[in-house]
Amino acid sequence: MESAYTLAGRALAQRRTQNQEEQERRRNQVLKADPTLSELEARLAQCGTALARCVLENGKNYETIQAAIQKLQGEKAALLRRLHLPETYLDDIYTCPLCHDTGYNESGGRCTCLKQLISLYVSSNANLTEYMKEQTFDHADFHLFADQPSDGGREVLPCIKKAYDIARRFADTFDTSHANLLLTGSAGTGKTYLSSCIANHVLSRGKTVYYQTAFQLFDLLEKLKFGRCDGDEKEGAEYTAQYIYDADLLILDDLGTEFISAYSAAALFDLINTRLIREKSCILSTNLTPAGLEQIYSRRLTSRLMGNYTVIPFVGRDLRMRKFQNG
Numbered sequence: 001m002e003s004a005y006t007l008a009g010r011a012l013a014q015r016r017t018q019n020q021e022e023q024e025r026r027r028n029q030v031l032k033a034d035p036t037l038s039e040l041e042a043r044l045a046q047c048g049t050a051l052a053r054c055v056l057e058n059g060k061n062y063e064t065i066q067a068a069i070q071k072l073q074g075e076k077a078a079l080l081r082r083l084h085l086p087e088t089y090l091d092d093i094y095t096c097p098l099c100h101d102t103g104y105n106e107s108g109g110r111c112t113c114l115k116q117l118i119s120l121y122v123s124s125n126a127n128l129t130e131y132m133k134e135q136t137f138d139h140a141d142f143h144l145f146a147d148q149p150s151d152g153g154r155e156v157l158p159c160i161k162k163a164y165d166i167a168r169r170f171a172d173t174f175d176t177s178h179a180n181l182l183l184t185g186s187a188g189t190g191k192t193y194l195s196s197c198i199a200n201h202v203l204s205r206g207k208t209v210y211y212q213t214a215f216q217l218f219d220l221l222e223k224l225k226f227g228r229c230d231g232d233e234k235e236g237a238e239y240t241a242q243y244i245y246d247a248d249l250l251i252l253d254d255l256g257t258e259f260i261s262a263y264s265a266a267a268l269f270d271l272i273n274t275r276l277i278r279e280k281s282c283i284l285s286t287n288l289t290p291a292g293l294e295q296i297y298s299r300r301l302t303s304r305l306m307g308n309y310t311v312i313p314f315v316g317r318d319l320r321m322r323k324f325q326n327g
């Protein structure tokens with residue numbers, strides 16, 4: 001997936017092209033109505049060159065040339081007025097007057113317009129994969145679970161139906177409940193699938209959602225922390241690092257599969273804890289049991305999870321593998 005920074009850069013380039021095309025269209029329109037514009041423009045260009053040379057060579061005609069330019073600009077404005085057009089009609093067009101659509105201010109820093117575009121792209125795509133975007137509660141199909149043998153004494157179909165009900169209620173009461181879910185179970189048992197159903201439901205209600213695997217999250221945080229990215233990549237990473245705190249719903253997938261450093265563990269605790277304090281919902285999924293989580297992270301984190309998250313156990317066989325085997 002392309003980074004938000006790349007998408008923002010492309011949007012700026014598109015703005016520049018559109019503005020240039022509009023300027024060209026206006027010029028042709030005026031030329032058609034009054035062809036003397038062309039001569040005025042040529043004389044203005046000549047004067048501009050002469051003025052530049054004058055400055056470089058410390059010439060004496062500076063004021064004369066400037067007066068000539070002012071006179072020509074007056075004539076151009078009069079021409080536009082005669083056509084009932086504003087005097088600025090042929091000026092350069094910029095969507096952002098601050099940076100002239102370059103995205104950078106004079107000191108080389110990112111302009112507000114570029115920052116806004118990046119945050120827009122970070123927030124709008126929710127980082128869901130194409131597969132995830134297709135999953136909805138209405139399309140839920142339980143037949144794959146129907147003929148599975150029980151798993152550790154648990155019947156698979158009732159388990160997934162119960163998980164579905166809890167997920168559905170979580171999505172329906174998202175605005176008011178500030179609930180959190182911890183989905184546990186082996187790979188391919190439906191955790192990401194149900195997370196996707198919730199994500200799409202919540203997105204359709206105008207809420208912001210961000211999905212990330214734990215591996216991606218810690219990779220991002222470590223890169224930022226240890227300065228392993230710079231320039232464009234750093235800009236995008238900083239927005240994402242902020243957005244995981246701000247999004248209405250954060251989905252953190254595959255917890256426990258990533259490499260854990262002391263820094264990662266502390267960062268995860270801060271993220272989970274801050275979101276709890278701000279009453280922003282979270283869905284975590286893991287192949288580990290709560291005891292396994294405690295071994296990898298800390299008792300402090302697991303006790304936060306156990307106290308504030310509804311645990312949904314997933315059981316059964318790896319459906320991804322089964323689909324693959326069935327072709």
Ligand SMILES: [Zn+2]
Nearest residue numbers: 096099111113
């Ligand atoms: Zn700007």
